[in-house]
Amino acid sequence: MGNFYSLTLDGLSLDLVSDAQMEAYLMRFRHRIFREALGWVPVSPSGMDRDEYDALSHNLAVSWRGSVVGSMRFTPGERPYMLESDFAQLLCDGDFIRKGRGSAEVSRFAVDASLPADLRAAASRLLYLGLWQWAEWNDVRWMYFVVVPGMYRRLQSLGLPVHPMGGLRPLDGGVMSMAGYFDWHAVDMDAIHSLRESVALSDACPERWREYDYSH
Numbered sequence: 001m002g003n004f005y006s007l008t009l010d011g012l013s014l015d016l017v018s019d020a021q022m023e024a025y026l027m028r029f030r031h032r033i034f035r036e037a038l039g040w041v042p043v044s045p046s047g048m049d050r051d052e053y054d055a056l057s058h059n060l061a062v063s064w065r066g067s068v069v070g071s072m073r074f075t076p077g078e079r080p081y082m083l084e085s086d087f088a089q090l091l092c093d094g095d096f097i098r099k100g101r102g103s104a105e106v107s108r109f110a111v112d113a114s115l116p117a118d119l120r121a122a123a124s125r126l127l128y129l130g131l132w133q134w135a136e137w138n139d140v141r142w143m144y145f146v147v148v149p150g151m152y153r154r155l156q157s158l159g160l161p162v163h164p165m166g167g168l169r170p171l172d173g174g175v176m177s178m179a180g181y182f183d184w185h186a187v188d189m190d191a192i193h194s195l196r197e198s199v200a201l202s203d204a205c206p207e208r209w210r211e212y213d214y215s216h
Contacts, residue, residue: 002016002058002074002076002134002137002138003137003138004016004058004060004130004133004134004137004138005201005202005204005205005206005209006201006202006204006205007126007129007130007133007199007200007201007202008126008199008200008202009122009125009126009198009199009200010118010119010122010198011064011065011119012062012063012064012069012070012119012122012123012126013062013063013064013126014060014061014062014070014126014127014129014130015060015061015063016058016059016060017058017059017060017061022061022063022068023059024048025061025063025067025068026059026061026068026071027048027049027050028047028048028049028068029061029067029068029069029071029110029112030048030049030071030108030110031043031044031047031048031049033049033071033110033112034049034108034110035049038175039172039174039175040171040172040175041172049108053073053075053079053080053082053107054073056075056076056079056080057073057074057075057076057079057107058073058074058075058076059071059072059073059108060072060073060074060130060134062111062123062126062127064115064119064123069111069112069115069119069123070110070111070112070123070124070126070127071108071109071110072106072107072108072109072110072127072130072131073106073107073108073109074104074105074106074134074138075104075105075106075107076103076104077098077099077100077101077102077103077104077105077140077142078099078100078101081097081099081105081144082105082107082146083097083105083144083145083146083179084097087146087171087177087179089169090146090165090166090167090169090171090177090178090179091165091166091179092165092166092167095165095166095179097144098142101139102139102140102141102142103140103141103142103143103144104134104135104138104140104142104143104144105143105144105145106131106134106143106144106145107145107146109127109145109147109151111123111124111127125195125199126199128155128158128160128195129192129195129196129199131143131160131182132160132184132187132192132195133213135182135184136184136212136213137209140184141183141184141185142181142182142183142184143181143182143184144165144179144180144181145179145180145181145182146171146177146178146179146180147177147178147180148175148176148177148178149168149176149177149178152164152178152180158191158194158195159188159190159191159194160182160187160188160191161182161183161184161185161186161187161188162180162181162182163180163181163182163183164178164179164180165178165179165180165181166178166179196213201213
């Protein structure tokens with residue numbers, strides 16, 4: 001099990017998914033985003049977005065009033081990445097993916113666009129902060145991803161340490177997408193402090209991590 005403790009902001013909570021009911025809510029949310037809206041993968045008769053990577057990964061969900069309104073998934077570096085197979089067409093010859101300890105892939109990153117603007121912003125901030133928090137608590141330096149160009153520009157604007165890979169190409173469903181990675185050793189802690197504003201750590205979080213997070 002990966003190390004993660006709840007982050008809360010404005011009535012929303014980002015948590016590691018650990019029970020069957022929350023997992024079912026999450027998979028229905030992901031189906032609506034990635035299969036129905038984006039068309040990255042075919043619609044499933046079950047209404048669930050579940051694939052072979054879920055058994056190898058850690059899922060996180062943003063919840064609000066009992067509903068899932070945001071998601072992301074971390075695959076450890078010892079496991080296969082979507083970028084190595086499903087999204088390999090986004091890479092160019094010579095692109096190198098670091099594997100093993102210290103590496104991870106983040107996928108299924110989404111926020112419910114139907115939320116009011118203030119809650120949508122809060123949910124997004126929890127997910128952005130959760131990226132760094134996962135890297136920090138699980139000793140991950142290199143974190144790979146696939147996003148639409150607008151999302152990549154958003155990550156840049158937040159001051160997060162992103163780097164592009166490959167080229168811009170359409171995935172299934174026609175959505176223009178690109179690959180990239182975070183180098184968390186190059187993170188600007190001012191950017192993290194900005195994301196951390198008003199975000200609360202779970203009481204269950206070990207004191208040593210609480211002290212570290214609030215001192216950096």
